[in-house]
Amino acid sequence: MSTEGIDSRTLVEMYRKVSLIKQNDERFRLVIRTGRLVMPYYSTRGQEIIPAAVSVNLLPDDYICTIYRGIHDSLAKGAPLKALWAELAGKETGSCKGKGGPMHITHPALGIMVTTGIVGSSMPIANGLALASQIRGDGRVAVANFGDGASNIGAFHEALNLASIWKLPVIFVCQNNRYAEHTKYEVGTSIDQIAKRASSYSMPGIHVDGNDPVAMYVAARDAIARARRGDGPTLIEAMTFRFNGHLMGDDNSYMDEGEKDQWMREDPVPKFRSWLIAETHASEEELTAIDTDIGKQIDEAVDFALSSAFPSAVEIRRDVFEGEVAA
């Protein structure tokens, strides 16, 4: 890997996000397995590099929209750990006062605008945010994260068409993890690369190794710069793999023999870590200190979330139903 002019500070900042996403995912699965949290969980293990590379190129005010498999995107954009864990646990200290839960993480003050469980819906929402930014002239860009399966939904085509015609400052980031639920890419998608679909909508289509930190950084940087210049949208297809199946409990029996093991042997996180050290962007001690610090922050977030209270019967209906609700 060459560094394409990316400075060491930025690469280490990317690593911090990658380590946070990986460790946080591992802790979620542990806490769920031990019965302390009960929720559907769509692991992002294996897809860490993509949001880390995107988010270091974003400004705090920029928008992201993501999906049920999107905690990595929210963490990379800066979602505070305590409020995130409390939200997943349905507690009143959560970012949506416990009323959104794992499928609806939002944090508008940080530009984390929506987590949606409706496949394909992150894209039109990102268009709306980008249109608002264009009308206000405030220079913000919007990132729409979605999966490979979502590129077969009508909303993908409608959103790319409109974004192209209106030159919206939006970046469509397709995290192609090779499966949509239990359906293998080739079985459900009519084209060998989703990036090629961009040509139908007169925008650049970038097919990139989403597990390569430098290549992913360059793809994100260029697409974000293009959107910010007012030159319109880009479709990035970032190739990756989900290590833990569709959701927790998935037995992966629908996968080809050895496919998962092969991807896991190329785990992008330790690979990135070793590369940073070998290329002298960071020392082993520095990265270990980052990992340890993140581990402690997660410990605190888990304690905070599990010891927080559930919202009261009155609170649970506030912001959900119109008008005041009696106790």
Ligand SMILES: Cc1ncc(C[n+]2csc(CCOP(=O)(O)OP(=O)(O)O)c2C)c(N)n1
């Ligand atoms: C409109 C809609 N159709 C179907 C579903 C059921 N569903 C949930 S996840 C999923 C697979 C989506 O796969 P992909 O877009 O590749 O994202 P990934 O889960 O791999 O990250 C489907 C079909 C849904 N949630 N919404």
Ligand SMILES: [Mg+2]
């Ligand atoms: Mg997928």
